[in-house]
Amino acid sequence: NRRILLAERPKGMPNQHTFRLEEMAVPELKDGEVLIRTVYLSVDPYMRGRMNDGKSYIPPFPLSEVLTGGIVGQVVTSRADRFQSGDVVLGMLGWQDYSVARADELTLINPELAPPSTALGVLGMPGLTAYFGLMDIGSPKTGETVVVSGAAGAVGSVVGQIAKIQGCRVVGIAGSEEKCRYLTEELGFDAVIDYKAETWKEELKQACPDGIDIYFDNVGGEVSDAVISLINPFARIPLCGQIALYNLEKSDIGPRVQPALLVNRVLMKGFIVSDYSDRFQEGLAQLGQWVSQGKLRYRENMVEGLENAPDAFLGLFRGENIGKQLVKVSSL
Numbered sequence: 427n428r429r430i431l432l433a434e435r436p437k438g439m440p441n442q443h444t445f446r447l448e449e450m451a452v453p454e455l456k457d458g459e460v461l462i463r464t465v466y467l468s469v470d471p472y473m474r475g476r477m478n479d480g481k482s483y484i485p486p487f488p489l490s491e492v493l494t495g496g497i498v499g500q501v502v503t504s505r506a507d508r509f510q511s512g513d514v515v516l517g518m519l520g521w522q523d524y525s526v527a528r529a530d531e532l533t534l535i536n537p538e539l540a541p542p543s544t545a546l547g548v549l550g551m552p553g554l555t556a557y558f559g560l561m562d563i564g565s566p567k568t569g570e571t572v573v574v575s576g577a578a579g580a581v582g583s584v585v586g587q588i589a590k591i592q593g594c595r596v597v598g599i600a601g602s603e604e605k606c607r608y609l610t611e612e613l614g615f616d617a618v619i620d621y622k623a624e625t626w627k628e629e630l631k632q633a634c635p636d637g638i639d640i641y642f643d644n645v646g647g648e649v650s651d652a653v654i655s656l657i658n659p660f661a662r663i664p665l666c667g668q669i670a671l672y673n674l675e676k677s678d679i680g681p682r683v684q685p686a687l688l689v690n691r692v693l694m695k696g697f698i699v700s701d702y703s704d705r706f707q708e709g710l711a712q713l714g715q716w717v718s719q720g721k722l723r724y725r726e727n728m729v730e731g732l733e734n735a736p737d738a739f740l741g742l743f744r745g746e747n748i749g750k751q752l753v754k755v756s757s758l
């Protein structure tokens with residue numbers, strides 16, 4: 427049983443020294459527990475925050491202990507009534523080949539409804555983040571202009587498509603030509619800006635002739651400064667992520683944007699998807715319906731092998747993924 431530990435707390439960008447792979451025996455099962463073989467493991471940008479030792483909405487990962495995250499697995503043996511061997515389950519479990527979990531830590535997945543990997547992406551935490559952030563905080567209305575940063579990622583690609591379903595004009599911001607092509611040609615975005623191109627700020631202005639009514643912020647930093655300079659009166663900004671800042675060693679405040687927020691009476695609201703946990707069923711039902719109707723498409727970027735999970739995680743900060751980044755640890 428291999429597992430990946432947090433070896434040291436990173437300063438700035440994490441690297442291979444941040445992680446350590448080790449072998450350990452599979453623990454014995456107690457009554458009420460289930461042995462799970464990891465099938466898919468999710469790497470997510472928020473995990474970078476948990477590698478720091480500081481107070482946040484979720485406690486830091488302990489040093490020299492196994493990293494944990496969203497996992498889809500298959501039950502090998504069960505000493506809990508609710509599960510039997512062969513069941514496919516979702517849980518917050520370790521980055522390891524096998525996990526022992528209590529039944530109340532697991533959710534049963536029906537593999538007939540959708541591919542089980544989607545429980546970590548479009549029909550899981552990232553999809554719910556997009557849905558509640560956009561619908562609840564963004565309150566999109568037909569004809570409004572929605573800008574989403576991190577647009578080709580797990581959350582951003584869903585935000586843009588939901589905004590299209592709501593009748594908005596959607597402008598995505600992403601980090602490569604390939605991503606921009608995917609968003610316009612396959613997901614139906616109205617315009618996409620490659621923020622690594624020299625003229626991107628000018629292009630953004632041209633792509634938003636009527637200003638910006640909703641800015642779904644996944645990245646923060648310079649990208650958000652430029653978007654906020656085009657914000658409309660009474661705009662809404664769901665503040666979802668700040669990935670451009672997660673690896674900075676010194677904070678970078680950039681230009682002060684508050685005057686634009688004030689004079690335009692903008693609503694900017696940070697949120698964590700778990701704020702909506704009592705409405706997850708509603709969100710999953712809606713997302714599932716859109717997926718089955720072909721209105722909501724998704725891609726997964728699959729890396730093979732538990733040993734490659736650290737590099738897949740680092741790849742998020744290099745922008746290597748289109749859609750949800752997953753690691754395939756074993757087969758179903």
Ligand code: NDP
Nearest residue numbers: 471579580581600601644645667668669670697698699745
């Ligand atoms: P993504 O699938 O979007 O992967 C991360 C992407 O971020 C990369 O592909 C890269 O794309 C982009 N990126 C990386 N570094 C930078 C940078 N310096 N500047 C601009 N873009 C960068 O991840 P998720 O969809 O899982 O998450 C998106 C955001 O949402 C993250 O900030 C995450 O922390 C946040 N989040 C918040 C939640 C909440 O509850 N509030 C829940 C889930 C996610 P590119 O090539 O375009 O640069």
